[in-house]
Structure formats: C-alpha cells, structure tokens
Amino acid sequence: MLIRNARTLERAFVDVRCDDGLISEIGSHLRPRAGERDIDASGCWVMPGLHDHHLHLRSLAATAGSIRVGPPDAHSEDDLRALLQTADLAAPPGEWLRAYGYHESVAGPLTRGVLDTTVTDRPVRVQHRSGALWMLNSAACREVGVDTCTLPGVERDTAGDATGRLWRMDSWLGDRLGDTAPSSPPDLAPMSRRAAARGVTGFTEATPDLSQSSVDALAAAVHDGEIVQRVHCMSTPDIRTPADRTPGRRTSFTLGPTKILLDDHRLPTLPELTEAISEIHRSGKPVAVHCVTRLQLIVTMTALDDAGVVPGDRIEHGAIIPAECFGWLRDHRILVITQPNFPFERAEQYRVEVDAGEQADLWRLGSLLAAGIHVAAGTDAPFGDSDPWTAIHAATIDHSGRDPLETVSPATALGLFWGTPEQPTVPRAIEPGAVADLAVVRGAPEDVRRDPTSVQVVATVVGGVPVHLS
Template sequence: MLIRNATATGGEVVDIRCDDGRISEIGNHLPRGSREPDIDATGCRVMPGLHDHHIHLRALAATADSIRVGPPETRSAGDLRAALRSADTTVPHGEWLRAVGYHESVAGPLTRDVLDAIVPGRPVRIQHRTGAMWMLNSAACRLVGAEDCTMPGVERDAAGHPTGRLWRMDSWLGTRIGDVAPSPPDLAAMSRRAATRGVTGFTEATPGLTQASVDDLASAVYSGDVVQRIHCMSGPDIRPPASPDSVAAQRFTLGPTKILLDDDNLPTLPALTATIATAHRSGKSVAVHCVTRLQLIATMTALDDAGVLAGDRIEHGAIIPEDCFGWLRDHSTPVITQPNFPLERAEQYRAEVPAADQPDLWRLGSLLVAGVHVAAGTDAPFGGYDPWTAIQAAMTDHSGRAPLETVSPTVALGLFCGTPEHPTTARTITPGAVADLMIVRGAPEDVRHGPSAVEVAATVVGGTVVYRR
C-alpha cells in the first residue's frame, strides 16, 4: 500500500510505501503501483501506531456487558442497589449479573450476605477495581462450588463458611462458571474500538493464562477478530500457538512470565528468587507486578539473587522511592507505568495513600530524569482503555503531583511507541521497519485539550489498513 502526502515527524511531507508488512520505501511523489491501495494523507501526520504495553484483553472485552459499580458512576450504597436492581429487571432470567469497578468507598466491603439483600434470585459477581477480588452472592457461590473449594483464595468467616469474596481466582472462577455464561467476550468489538484510537498492538498482561486461553487469543488474531498484534505474557510451560503462516506468527508472540505479588501473601525471598530463576532457565524474562514499596524491594532483591535477564521488567511501579532509582537504572530494568491512574484515581489516592508515600506515587518524569527506562500501558479495564487519556495525563498535572512528574508531548506519546519485546525501544518510520502506523489530524500537543483533540484518520497494522475514518 502507499501513503501519500503525509507529514513526517520532522515536518517534511513524504510518501510511504509498505510491502510484506514493512515499510519498503520513503520518498517524494512515489508512483502508485497497479491496483495498489493508497491513502491521501494530505494535512495529516504519520506516526508509529500506539502499543498498549499492559492490558487485559478478555476482561476489557467483557466490560461491554458489565455494570459499572464504582466511582464515578456509582458513589453510594443507594447507587449500588439501584444499579444492580435495574440490571436485574432487564437481564434475561437465569443469566449472571456481572459488575466491575467496585471500590469500598461506595458501600464498604461486599459479602454474599450484602449482595443477597440486593439481588437474591440470580447469580451475581462483582469485580473489585484492582482486579484482585471477585465478590459473589449466595446463588453464585452455590453454582461455582465455593463451599467445597479448598483454594486459599476463598475467604471464609469464623465458622468456616465462604464469605463470597474470592482473591486472585480469575482462572478458577472462569472455568467454574462454564456453561452458565456461554457467550464469550466480544474481542472483535474491543479490537475495532482500539483501532479507531490508533492502537496497533497490545501486551496481554493477565497472569497464569492456560495453554487453551493463549491458543484462543492467538486464534482471534489469526482469524482477524483482533486486528492488532498481541504480545502475550505467558509461563515457561506455554507453547507458541500453531499459526497458519509466518506472517500470522509475527502478529502473535509470547512475552515474559508475569509474576503477581500481594503484600498479604508475599512469597519468601527464596521462593520468589526460585520462580524468577525457573523462568530465566527456560529463556523467558519476567514481568513482576509491583504496586507497593515492599513488593518492589522484594523484587529487586530477588532479581539480584537470580540475576537480571534482558527483558525483565517492573509492572506498574505504583510506589518507587528515590533510593530505588539507581538500581533500576543500573540494571536497565524498565518500569511499565500507568499515567492515567493519577488522573482516574486522584480522589482515592488522596484519601487512602499515606502522606509518606505520596511523593513516590506513580512517578514518571523523575524516573526519566534519573535515567530509568519507562514505558506505559493503560491496565484496562482496571484503567481507562484509551491510551490518549494516559498520554494527556502524562503531559498535564491533574492530581496535585509534583511538576517534575509531567513530561513533554513527545515523551508522553513515546511511552506507547516502543516495540512489543522492548517497550522502551522506540519504533521508527524508516525503510525496513514494521509498518504499524497511525495517521492523525492534529499535533501530539493538542491532546492537552483532551483525548478527542487528536483525531485518528487511519490505522495501519503490518501494512494493512485496519481502520479508516
């Protein structure tokens, strides 16, 4: 295909030809081949497409049929009751009610008894805003067999009965629901929506995916339901899915092993070191979930003991003390952050994060100044799905953070323009580069006025137009 009259990063107007998934030629007045598809990009800029370096695709797709029960949509117990009861009257009898985004500021801790008082007649499951917990009513507990489950994630009361709160049990819950919720999430709709925002790739960051789940995601890419590339975090035992051809194989790749840490259930240092070493021996790097000071320090210590492998990364880095900067820089260990969270959760953070931790919360500019490598993902659906919101948040101070943490439009955009395998290595528009591009009206700095201020005119993945306005 040929992109004509596009304004490149340096301001010059060029034509760009793409062949076999890569940029093959850049010049002026390139001749259009016979029946070669083309785009007239006059007045538009061409840039590398956005890659969301941390996202949960199935969970995001499932939110389309879910009820929002957290701030800002739902702020009180009355709001929660109204939202669930309204859904109860419209969802067909016998189907599950699925709600997302819950936070205790709405109505305190939710248990099966609390939910039974609102909707007793059908199964209800509500996901916490952090994604760490599902809360079920009694009908749901009976259907999934929570009473008989011996996994430690099933919270129980003093008498040993399940409270309906399941911690870090997404995979178990998904398999137990089975035929009760037969409709799979609509990945195609999610993918099309992302394409309208210039997204050309995702890093799927859900921990503990089974071989079947990985194969299903790959099939969605190969079939065209998902038009973007997927770089899928996976354990050492996961095999590369079978692909129809070499081109398709490049659009779905396996990434680092995700290691999930919780302060309440933190592994011993030898155990964490052994987990990292096992991944490294299989040739896989690790992506360690770190949202507290303790988790970060434990991870750095374990990496020191196991040895740092190229590609090891810190996910989130929600709390990073300044005395950790040197270690991250010297070990070339990137932080994959979420600039959207200080904007989306400003009220929660002001109320809940201790004053001593506030200066270390969701650092960005200070990390870059210190020489730490940083890239970004949205963490959708636990954050907003639009990368442009995160780009805007990285550029502007909406949350009372220190001015040092904000960055320039070019730097903010670059957080989403790394390669899947090396998120802090910038993709370029040069001959031989992968042809994952977006054509936009407006300049990156226009996003200061809001995510919609930059209009995506077209999105190209592997030299194929997947969205055209």
C-alpha cells in the same frame, strides 16, 4: 500501500510507502503504483502505531456485557443498588450479572450478605477495581460451590463461613462458570475495532498464568482476524507457541515474559521468589513482576539481585517507587511499565488511601525518565481507561496536586506507547525497513495536552494493511 502528504515529528509533507509489511520508501511526490492502495493524509501526522504494553484482553471484551459499579458511575450504596437492580430487571431469568470496577469508596467492603440485600434470586459477581478480588452473592456462591471450596483464596469469617469474596481466583471461577453458566466467550472483535479506531496496532496481554487452551484461543483470534492488532502474550515457561493457522498474515501472535503476581498479604519468602525467578530465567524467559507497593518492589529488587537480571526483566505498574530505588533500576536496566492514566483517573481515592509519606513516590513518570530509567506504558484495561490517548493526556498535564516534574511532553508521552512488544522502551521510528505499523492522526501532538478526545485517528495500519479508515 502509499500514504501521501503526511507530516512526521521530523519533517512536513512526506510520503510513506509500505511493501511486504515494511516501510520501503520515504520521500516527496511519490507516485502511486498500479494497484497500490493510496491514502492522502492531507497534512495529517503519520506516527508509529500505539502498542498498549499492559492490558487484559478478555476481561476488557467482557465489560461490553457488564455493569460498571465504581467511580465515576457509582459513588454511593444507593448508586450501586440502582445499577444492579436495573440490570436485574433487564436480564433474562437465571442469567448471571457481571459487574466490574468496584471500589470500597462506593459502599465499603462487599460481601455476599451485602449483595443479597440487592439481588437475591439470580447469581451476581462483582470484580474489584484492582482485579484482585471477585465478590459473589449467595446465589452465585451456590452455583459455583464456594462454600465447599478449600482453596486459600476463599475468604471466610471468624465462624469459618465463606464471605463470598474470592482473592486471585480468576482461573478457578472461570472454570466453574464454564460448568455452571451457559455463556459464550466474550466477542473480541468489537474491542479490537475500537482500539484500531484509536490508532492501536498492538497489545501486550498481561493476565497471569493463562492455560494452554486460553493462549491457543487468543492466538486463533489473532490469526483469524477477530483481533486485528499484534498480540504479545505473557506466559509461563510450559506454554507452547500456538501454530499459525493463517501463514502469511502480517499480524502476529508472540509469547512474552512470565508474569509473577505479588500480594502483600501472601508474599512468597525471599528464597521462594528468587528460585521462581531463577527457574523462569533458566527457561530462557524474562520476568514481569507485579509491584504496586514499596514492599513488593524492595522484595523484587532483592530477589533479582540474588537470581540475576536478564534482558527484558520488567516491573509491572511500579505504583510506588522511592527515589532511593532509582539507581538500582537504572543500573540493572530494569524496564518499568507504568500507567499514567491511574493518578488521573483515581486521584480522589489516592488522596485518601495513600499515606502522605508515599504520595511523592506514587505513579512516578518524569522523575524516572530523568534518572535514566527505561519506562513504557500500558492502560491496564479494563482496570484503567482502555483509550491510550487518555494515558498520554494524563502524562502531559499537572493534575491533582501532582509534582509538575512528573509530567512529560506530548512527544515523550507518545513514545511510551511506541516501543515494540519485545523492546517496549525503545520507540519505533518512521524509516525505511521499519515494520509498517502506523497511525495517521489529525491534529498536532500538542493537542493531546488539551483534550485526548480531540485526537482523530484517520487511519490505522498493521503490517502495511489498513485496519481502520475514517
């Protein structure tokens, strides 16, 4: 494949040739070879394809058949009721309703009793915006057996009755739905095509504790071309690398670090967390620790001090990072995988929910980079906007009273999505020998500061093969 008449950040009007999945030649006035695919970039920019370093693929694909019931689609109890009742009227009898993106600013804490006042005769499940909580109405509770479940994630009231709120029970609920609700796995292809149209060439799947069958199914979707991007999947040490069903394809599926999920209300003891990290390290894998509060970060830092740090250990989100933690993160070379889109998308809720004393520590970016900390970015879709250009845009602008020091240049913001799966904070370059995962983009990088939707992706290339052309 040959991309002609392109621009890079370093030079104008270059030609980029790709052979055998790699960039093989960069020059001027390169002539197309016989049988070689020829793309005339006509002055568009060619850059490394975007890698989303933290998202949840099946959850994102499932939103295609779901109702979004949080801001900006819903702001009140009336909005919530209207959305669910409209979907109830349109759905076939007995079919589950799946809603996502809920936040308490809409109608307060949702319980089965509240949901029953809106939809009674069909099962409803609503996912919280954080991804930590599912809220079920009584019909759904009956179908999956919530009332008789003894797992600690089942919330119960003072009388011992299940409220319909399930904390961190995605795997249990998924298994029960497989037994009770006749539904097919979400179609991953449309999600993959939308991402390719935005220049995305790779994903890091960050769902914790995926089973071997779930990992195998995701790998099969990559190998069979249902997902056209590369996928790097967080996994526990016992997960085996799935066999490649189509050897020779340049897209790939790899296993990544083990994710450790922390919640303030049920934190492990320090010895327990230290031993968990040590055991993962002994298996040869780094850890990716979910940290969205100051407490979670401090506990994680202490446990890593005790267990020892290995290359690739990372903090997921880093929603609250006090300045006094900068030196430790820098000196230990801990990666921080952040979401610049969240302070942009959730500004209204953060102003209300986050203590004034922690506002300056919320979703830091520019200050982390200035301190020499290694930072990359993901969207956390579907809990954040799945378009990485929204995150890139948010990283470059002052918004919501945020400290201007946290903003970065468009080139720096793009670099947050240019790393490899294994080295997310090391941006890839357009150079001979580099993997040919590329995006050809109309408009200057500066345009993203004005409007992320103004960025038009002309072509997306994975392993030297075009997966999107417009």
